Amino acid sequence: MVSLFTNFQSPGVRIQETTQGYRVLDIASFETHYIIGSSATGAYLYPTQVSSLVDFTNQFGASPSEASIRLLFRNDKRAIVFFIRTPIAVRRTVTVSTAAAGTYTVTIAGTAVNYVATGTPTKPDIVSGLIAAINSSAVASSVTAGAGLTTDALIVRNDDPIATSPTLAVGTNLTLTVTTPTTPAAIDYVYAVENSFDAEDAYTQGFIYAPEAFQLLSLQSDRQAVGLALEAQASDPAFDWVALIDPGVGLTPAQAQTEALLYNSPQGHSAFFYPYLIDLESTVVPPSAAVAGLHTRRFREEGLQQPGAGAKFPVLGVLDVVTKVNTQQQEILNPIGVNVIRNLRNKGIVVWGMRTRSTSEFYTFLPTRVIMNVLNGTLRSGFDNDLFTSIDGFGLLLNAISQTAFSVCNRLWRGRLLFGATEAAAFEVICNFTNNSKEELERGNVILEVYAVPAPALEKLLISTIRVSIGTLPINQAQTVATQLPAA
CATH class of the missing domain: 3.40.50.11780 (Rossmann fold)
Structure with missing residues (x-):
């Protein structure tokens, strides 16, 4: 074991300053x-x-x-x-020109995708069949087929709208139209x-x-x-x-x-x-x-x-x-x-x-959502320096994590983001051996629990006015007595 005094050879006193304990985190913004x-x-x-x-x-x-x-x-x-x-992706529209039994082929990047129509199919039937065939084919990793603007058409789009469009060709009873829209879909x-x-x-x-x-x-x-x-x-x-x-x-x-x-x-x-x-x-x-x-x-x-x-x-x-x-x-x-x-x-x-x-x-x-977002955002980025740190058996690391989170909640409470007349009523932070089992610690896992009461906002105000008879007030005996009007 290397001694702490290896590089301290002469008699005397030397100061070695380090940092320990909780840190004051910057409160996350939401702007x-x-x-x-x-x-x-x-x-x-x-x-x-x-x-x-x-x-x-x-x-x-x-x-x-x-x-x-x-x-x-x-x-x-x-x-x-x-x-x-x-x-804005290029829009390639495949239209069914004639509905009849037979094979309908769309060739994408050299791969032929076929749909076999049987019986007396309608144009929407063929469109649905081609969409399913394309989206389950080998080319589905680069393009997606979907319904067109009319029932007799389907649209084939690049999954990546910035990538170069693969070649596309159609077979019998199909027509192809390629357009570049001016507004996104x-x-x-x-x-x-x-x-x-x-x-x-x-x-x-x-x-x-x-x-x-x-x-x-x-x-x-x-x-x-x-x-x-x-x-x-x-x-x-x-x-x-x-x-x-x-x-x-x-x-x-x-x-x-x-x-x-x-x-x-x-x-x-x-x-x-x-x-x-x-x-x-x-x-x-x-x-x-x-x-x-x-x-x-x-x-x-x-x-x-x-x-x-x-x-x-x-x-x-x-x-x-x-x-x-x-x-x-x-x-x-x-x-x-x-x-x-x-x-x-x-x-x-x-x-x-x-x-x-x-x-x-x-x-x-x-x-409420904004307050919780601010709390979450502050804590999410606040403990990067504690990762990959040895967990000691005295609870010093857990205590430092707890105090850091406590400091965050305290600042939010004092800033009126959390509701409560006292800190204990507004939030609670737990990070110790009571909520961190030895099994989780063995796995390198630490649990920090932060309970918070976000400040509510006023949406409705009910005002009750009560007409009482002369001489019945004050109902609240602790109420400050109003100064009497001077005699006429």
Whole structure:
């Protein structure tokens, strides 16, 4: 064994300073915007930061997302924004020209895919058969077939929209049309959501949304596909973001209700806002960008526990809402998690809801999700230096981990993100030998349990006024006696 005094040869005292114990972690932020959209120029599938509308147009040129970007910066001039350009796959449409019994062949990258029609098939029958044959063939690793815009056609797309398209040829009774769309399809937006972020890049937490997708996609099923992709990305534990989902264009309150119910977010990582807005240029704009900017502006001014809603923080840069929702309609929409934006007299255009798409009472409100995201994000990145450290039998390492987490929770509690008159009522941290068995420790595993009570937000206020008779007050004898009026 090497002595600690090997390099200490002469008599005297030497100081050796080290670090030990808990560390004070930086509290995670929640102010970043990730916007999925298309544009004329710019890198595909790469989150690129833009600092203003001018900066956005300089980097990406013309874009269907321009009005949303403008509205975002009007609601938060200091917004941290990353735009992700969606690639648009070449669309190759195979149309069944004649329906008859026989073999239908589509050759992709030299591989012939056959479907044998028997009896008296219809064109939709042949289309369904070809789709199934292509998606179960050897070429399914590079392309995917799906339904076309008409019942007699199918569309063959590259799985990677940026890759060079493989050759495609068709046989008898089939025709081929190749087009390059100018706007993305639902699958293009979904691809961008799923392939633009790497957890190891440590993107800061915030909101992810795709306003142009919900505005341009006319089919509800297409919008749903994008919304579900946003929810999956936001709820991924490696990211822990919040997805803002827009309705389709021109939906009535009843239709918005139906569409909102298509989305479920078990832990509240998605929220649905309705209706569309009319900006200062009289352009119809999806609500997500304005809502996101409103949230981050209020977070910066009043704290991460505050909802981006209410009369105190009206929506900026808008003239009106496209669809006016009255109180009776909102009484139906609000309980199911449709956050209504309303034009209210003496209040302005305000976000009048703060609910998520979760059915759990623990995740009903959006501020709760943000608070838990901040806690999770802080802890997620706070213990990298403790990995690959020997676990001692005295519990020193476990105690250091526990104290570090306690410090995080204490700061959130003092910042009013956690609810409780005392620390013990607001949070509890356990990391010791009571919840870490010797079997888990032998495997190199340590368990840290953090119990937290997020601060709730006020949604409804009930005021009771009670008429009482003369001489019956004060009911509360500890009430301060009011100064009597002077005699006349």
